Ligand SMILES: O=C(O)C1=C[C@@H](OP(=O)(O)O)[C@@H](O)[C@H](O)C1
């Protein structure tokens with residue numbers, strides 16, 4: 118296994134440009150593919166999760182041309198008509214590819230098998246399949262009930278009233294909303310349970326609007342979408358920088374600044390994870406907010422106690438910032454960390470204890486008390502890009518750390534360690 122030794126970093130300073138948002142990139146690619154018209158997508162993320170969406174679209178006959186650096190894509194829309202692929206669609210561990218494709222393909226004529234990495238087969242999808250089956254979709258589990266892989270016989274879906282459980286992942290509702298305009302009639306979706314990760318629904322509704330489809334959101338309880346629509350290409354669309362990826366540089370500057378300019382997200386960001394910057398202000402970071410960039414400096418850091426349900430990805434970064442804050446940090450209402458790339462609550466607790474922190478791992482929370490001294494250790498990353506990136510904060514805090522399998526950042530940020538090194542002193 119590859120290992121990366123990060124030497125102690127005494128200061129970070131300079132400027133970084135964020136890669137495009139994963140959440141926006143995969144939503145935009147799928148809607149561009151389903152559209153009438155050709156869409157030029159700028160600042161597309163080049164990472165594993167996006168590659169899986171691109172190869173699935175190619176297998177279904179969608180023409181996509183990529184610039185040499187793979188950040189500009191020209192997508193020739195198929196106006197809702199996809200080909201039956203010859204092989205199963207392999208979607209890695211990309212939730213933003215697997216879940217939306219499940220709903221959309223169930224409403225598109227053709228036969229499809231959706232497969233993924235072993236971990237994908239442990240990530241639930243039953244709430245989405247239940248809702249689609251209630252609408253008449255023909256979706257079959259190929260191994261275990263409620264989990265991928267799936268076989269889908271696409272067919273006309275009539276729409277109507279449907280309930281969906283929103284308590285495990287917002288991606289199920291995102292998927293249903295993205296498919297709903299393809300249904301013959303109108304759809305009204307009612308949420309069962311408390312909807313998690315709400316800001317991702319705003320991203321979905323925002324992107325759908327850019328492709329000409331309105332969603333009526335009644336207080337995150339019911340959502341209405343008109344049927345019988347074809348997405349309309351906006352012709353040119355720009356992917357904002359990735360706000361979850363920004364979290365590592367915000368944290369690094371707060372711990373070891375220097376001054377770091379982070380280009381690509383700012384006060385106008387459409388991504389909920391920009392909320393991490395507000396949390397870091399509470400922790401003690403000094404942040405200047407611009408329209409499309411943040412400038413972050415170090416501060417006196419103190420532990421906070423937050424409900425992180427709205428920012429599940431960026432909140433992981435707070436767990437390693439906690440190592441360098443005064444007093445304990447609590448991150449609450451994050452049960453669904455357990456069903457992501459790995460069981461992130463268990464993995465974070467284990468690795469934080471290895472560096473010396475005192476950790477309480479609850480069913481849906483984690484409390485971290487910083488250690489007196491940081492142990493030199495290697496960090497297991499569980500094929501989870503965010504664990505690898507989060508634990509680079511140990512080096513940023515002035516302590517050598519060894520990251521096992523650093524290549525796992527390829528899921529969303531293949532150049533992460535080079536970018537961190539470019540601002541490290
Ligand atoms: O819709 C999206 O783009 C995402 C939603 C979130 O998942 P959950 O809704 O499962 O929390 C987030 O963790 C994931 O990285 C991306």
Ligand SMILES: C=C(OP(=O)(O)O)C(=O)O
Nearest residue numbers: 210211212213430457458
């Ligand atoms: C949870 C994540 O990914 P996915 O889109 O596969 O759910 C993530 O990127 O942290």
